[in-house]
Amino acid sequence: MFIAFFLDLRKAGLPVSITELLSLLRALEKRLSSFDIQAFYYLSRTALVKDERYYDRFDQVFSETFNGLESDHSLEEIFSQIPEEWLRKQAEKLLSEEEKQKIQSLGGWEKLMETLKKRLEEQKEEHHGGNKWIGTGGTSPFGAYGYNPEGVRIGQHESRHRRAIKVWDKREFRNLDDSVELNTRNIKVALRKLRKFARQGSEEELDLDDTIRSTASNAGYLDLKMVPERHNAIKVLLLLDIGGSMDDHIRICEELFSASKTEFKHLEHYYFHNFTYEYLWKDNKRRFDEATPTMEIINRYPSDYKIIFVGDASMSPYEITYPGGSVEHWNEETGAVWMTRLLTAFPSAVWLNPDPEHNWDRRPSNKITRELMGNRMYSLTLEGLESAIQSLLRKPVLVPQ
Amino acid sequence: MDNQHFKSTNNYVATEELSMAVNAAITLERPLLIKGEPGTGKTQLALEVAKSLGAPLIEWHIKSTTKAHQGLYEYDAVSRLRDSQLGDDRVHDIANYIVKGKVWEAFAADNRAVLLIDEIDKADIEFPNDLLQELDRMEFFVYETKELVKAKNRPLVIITSNNEKELPDAFLRRCFFHYIRFPELETMQQIVNVHFPSLKQDLLSEALGIFFEVREISGLKKKPSTSELLDWIKLLLSEELDASTLREEDSNNILPKLHGALLKNEQDVHLFERLAFINRRKQGQ
Structure with missing residues (x-):
């Protein structure tokens, strides 16, 4: 069992x-x-x-x-819970004078109870897990006395088992359970897994082990050795979808954003609307006067930056696949082209989707996005975040051009 | 046999599930990993277990810089170096420079000790892995002196974690685990009674009511926990407020009296005020 x-x-x-x-x-x-x-x-x-x-x-x-x-x-317990009064009454009601005589010949009520108990135990072994402890076959004296476990409702009392x-x-x-409930702290904990420690920069920590070793080989004259401090060497480019259908998910995105800000030393963020085109922007209020050309972003950051897209990928499919499909401006080249450019420049990338996973297949735009991403779309839950991070730490797959 | 079993004590309320976990760890001599919301008495548990077993408590508080071997022993190379340059005689015996750690201390104790490894998740990710063997076999090797240190009596190891990092599977497999759930009203009442035996019943129920109401508010950054409730009640008592003042609705101030002990975050206070205000208006209509 x-x-x-x-x-x-x-x-x-x-x-x-x-x-x-x-x-x-x-x-x-x-x-x-x-x-x-x-x-x-x-x-x-x-x-x-x-x-x-x-x-x-x-x-x-x-x-x-x-x-x-x-x-x-615990048979013992259940048995003790059958009110004896009840059994006795039941028996008296059902037994004929003749049968009562027979009980007496068996050794009286006490004796009967004892035999019943024994029989119950025997039957438990035979049936092992079954509920019909006492058969109705005519040979058993208990069957003959009309003892009915259904009526007794063994084990169905409002007993402590019930409460248990x-x-x-x-x-x-x-x-x-891998709660959908994400908060800044949860996200931070999850993001912590996205770490790759490296010693870079100026040497400012005393390397005790190396100092001892070289002092020893230096015949006991102190020879100090320094190493650079360990830093998280992961660099992240966070691209956030903003406005429109994303309004429902603002809070969770805010939390993801604030968690990542403290967790990564190298974090850059940009916004886009629905899909990536030739411009991204840093400050959503001034998106129209202070946009950054996507090409410039591709050139500015080294390719070891990891891209995390955050968006619900729900829009009209035209916004991805047709020139001029953008809802806000006329785009010469399709969103898909820009997306592929980004993914080629930064091979390590994931898409986090705050929309629940069961909705994904209902949206054609989601399917297209997933294809573009090489299926690296994850839901914005703790579980999804963890798989996303694992995928970021693996060697990036090449995106089909 | 009686002192082998852990139950609620005079100043600590242990639920049945918690006592079961502790007793399982005692009987099978396995480490017990305790998690739970901050302020639910994880660290306190070790103190109480030690007290009820009559065992010495050895506390090892973990920081982000703590390394596993520091719990076992440290070789104080720097003093030895200094001694050698000063020509001290001690320098010839390396054992003089081996400093015992907390785990060693627990192993060396004459009676079974309770070893608390507090907030294990603060340390580096590899930390628990480095202690696997030591906690499993309750022995370790001192390389400098070629000495095997073995526990005289296997200590009861209680480990607390705040979930900041996931612990490795191999480590978890060797532990018993218990998650201290936030207490229900009934348990909470017992806890408060244990801490404030002379508290008036009406003040208690009023305070608990407010407390659970505050906890119910969704969107709080930091929900108040048991230790905050206890602090708050201490404050209420020292201000000599009674149940009726607590119940009193003050139109100028919708926050609960002395809310500072419960809400520790400016945003939370604002959120509470806003909600209470909306509520008030609804009732007024």
Whole structure:
């Protein structure tokens, strides 16, 4: 059962390993959780799940695996929960005088309960996970006495099990699951992965190891060695779509922007509207008098800059593929041509899309953009951001011309 | 056996799930990784666990410059160099220049110690990987003296993280993990009771009401946490405010009394004022 549970967890995409399963089994062996399913839930969660983002998925799998099975969990407890009064009454109502005599011959009510208990235990082993503990076959005395587990509703009391189920069925950790909820801090943490440390510039740190080594080889006379400080050598060109359909996503873009500003030492940003054409601009208020020719940007920045486009890529397809398609001005060359130029100049690039991924296929412009980008479009969620960063750190693929 | 198990103490409220995680870590002698919103008592947990186990607590606070080997030991080459140039006799024994780190201290303790590695995510990304073997086998090798340091008693290692960096999988696999969720009203009440036993019930419920209302506001940059609630209540008590003053609606000032303890951000204060204002107007209509 544990193995099935374990495999289900893996199927659900939780990174659980055999080491963790073994440590859970070891904990069970040490009786850390006895027959209480709630304790088992806490124990298995603490042993198997190592990131709160996976709590929700864990809860779902747990609920699938163990709901319904739970009645199997502690027979002892459930049995003690069947009110004896009720059983006795039920029996008296159903039993004929003759049968009552037979009970007496079996050794009385106490004896009967004991046999019933034993029988329940035996049947549990045979059925293992089934719900029909007590058969209706005529040979069992219990069947004959009309004992009906349906009526008793074993395991369906408002018991503590009931409450326990709720803990995982509540799914309180839903929000933590690679949350759509992005904030500046989240983004910063994600962006931190986009790092490549390099020692460049003036030598200002004492390199202790090298100093010791060269002092030793210098027969004990101090020989100081310096190295340059480590810096994040990643350079980023952030191109943001602004206005129009992007108004819905302003907040998230602001947050991405403010997070990246503090995270990268070399960060340049420009705005565009819907798609890239011959001009980009730095200040959206003065876009018409202070635009920078795209050609100049291509020439100004070295090709190791990584481009991050941020936009919803939803527009009329003409805005990409036709000259003069731009909604704002007459463009001599198509947006696609400009995009290809940018991508050729800066091979390492991604497109972050704040529009939810399930909308993408509905928009033809999105499809065209993805083709131009060589499929490097990612949704602007934590998960998407992480894949985008991974893609930026890989060796860039060449864009089909 | 009794002191082997961790439960809520007189001044710390541990939920059932948290105690389970701690007990699992104690029994299987594995490190316990604790995450959670800032101010939910992650560091406090180590103090309380140590107290309830009657074990010494060894704290290792991590900074961005902390290296893994600093927790094990450091070879003080500079003093040795100085001693050698001064002709000190100590210089001949390298062991004189090995400075024990926190992990070594925990390994060397006569009784089982509780080792707190606080805010592990502050350190370099490679930091946890560098400690894998040491935490797993509870031993390490001192190259300078060719000595194997082995834990006399495996310490209980409690590691806290604020999620600033992801921890490597290999490291996670060796730990138990618990995420301290933000407490619910009921747990919160217990927590406040533990800290302010003589607090009047009506003031408490009024304060908690306001507190959770503030937390509900979406868009706050920094939601107030447990430690902020406790600070706020301390302030309320020292100002000798009572429930009725707290409830009192003051048309000139819509912010909760002494809000500085709860809202620590100018934008948040503005946001709150704006929302409260809108709310007021709606009610007025």
